[in-house]
Amino acid sequence: MPPSLPATGPSPGVEVAVRPITDLATLRQVEALQQAVWGMAPLDVVPAHQLLAATAAGGVVLGAFAPDGTLVGFCYGFVGMRDGHPFFYSHMAGVVDAYRGHAVGLALKRAQREAALACGLDRMVWTFDPLQSANAHFNFRKLGVTARRYYVDYYGEMSDALNRGLPSDRLEVDWELRSPEVVARLEGEGEQADARRAEGRWDAAAQEAPAALEATAGGPGPRPGDPFTDLDAPAVRLAIPADLGRLRREDPGLALAWREATRTAFLAYFARGYAAVDFLRGPTVGHYLLRTVR
Secondary structure, eight states, X not given: OOOOOOSSOOOTTOOOEEEEOOSHHHHHHHHHHHHHHHOOOGGGSOOHHHHHHHHTTTOEEEEEEOTTSOEEEEEEEEEEEETTEEEEEEEEEEEOGGGTTTTHHHHHHHHHHHHHHHTTOOEEEEEEOTTOHHHHIIIIIIIOOEEEEEETTTTOSOOSTTTTTSOOOEEEEEEETTOHHHHHHHTSOOHHHHHHHHTXXXXXXXXXXXXXXXXXXXXXXXXXXXXXXXXXXXXXXXEEESOHHHHHHHOXXXXXXXXXXXXXXXXXXXXXXXXXXXXXOOSSEEEEEEEEOO
């Protein structure tokens, strides 16, 4: 029987404990957690035996445990190689609903960074759905990633609850583990600075950047305008809806329109030497900031 998952979040001031998972029994709990977080069918879950083999061959599975020992989050990654250069690939990270918004994901990424550094690696890579504004905010604002690669329908058709019904397009991000910006965000700043960043604004130059893709009003949520793919500016803004889940439920066609419009814009500007370097979310629309990096 899979372990029970917490129905309520932690009490104020209670911190989770993050530690490696290498035993088969707890890796079975990771299977259950995947189903809880993503709404996966059993056949789509990364199985415990594969996770066990990965941990024996240089991979890292980290778990976040509540004070009572319940597993409430995890992340899984392994060493990869491209063009002769090694890096750490973070394949999965998830936290149960009751513990979201309690810095569990940040604790897991900090621990994963330490694990990658212990392997002698300077860069971590992972993918995420660019229309998920909460993930974009976390990755760009909290962690300080950049992105310059966009994959069309990366995983093909997906049947889990979070991805069903849309092409599985993904942004691939680079996390430079030793960069001064990343170190400052994770180690050199306190909670007040983190809060200021979470509520922050772009500088004047970024705010004045022209829109490569903007939202228009109408329907159950904002609609994408026509992408402008030939802007000649050092920085451009690219809009996404704040609540993709709601759009998928209430107007799947509108969600697909956002996928197609953002795909067009990202591919065009990445091909021209831009990179996504920041994200600012709002109540109905969020904006990526793309800058030239050639």
